[in-house]
Amino acid sequence: MKIYVDADACPVKDIIISEAVSVEIPVILVTSFSHFSNAEQPPGVETIYVDSGADAADYRIMKLAESDDMIVTQDYGLASLGLAKGCLVLHHKGFTYTNENIDQLLQTRYLSAMARKSGKRTKGPKPFTQEDREQFRQLFKKAISRST
Incomplete structure (x- = not known):
């Protein structure tokens, strides 16, 4: 099992890295060049940089991921593709x-996009909270414990 992280805007990278490294599961952070960092990652963590174009990280993740890998993303489209490939897919809100x-998540996204296109305002996501972080941590620990 490998863990692929749609890392550009992922607020739980630290949790993923610390928990996965502790049980020796490889983590691949996929991010755009616009988020380049010289920060050294611990052994078992790799960073792959992609162009800043729309969906570049998603395409790279889908090219690399295999059945039974894990993907962490907030992108419903990538989540749908990951599920179709047999991956376990988690959202950072737990x-x-x-x-x-x-299907319901994709439908809601579509309807919101259509409303915005017609000039209506839609609500954005709720702020990310400490409770969300803990909920993700618990879900993530449970998911990796099943695979080890």
Whole structure:
């Protein structure tokens, strides 16, 4: 198992890295060149840089991920592709994408986009909280413990 992180705006990279490294699961952070960093990562963590174009990180993750790998993303489109490939897909707010909930999430995203296109305002995501971090940590620990 490998863990692929859609890392550009992922607020839980530190949790993913610390928990995965402790059980020796490889972590691949996929991020755009616009987020380049010289920061040294611990052994077992690799950073792959991609162009800043729309969906470049998503395409790279889908090229690399295999069945039974884990993907952490807030992108519903990438989540849908990951599920179709047999990956476990987690959201940083602490829920698992499933074949049962992905259609509703995609539909909501589509309807919001159509509303914005017609000039209406839609609500953005709620602020990320410490409770969200802890919920993700618990979900992530449970998910990696099943694979080790």
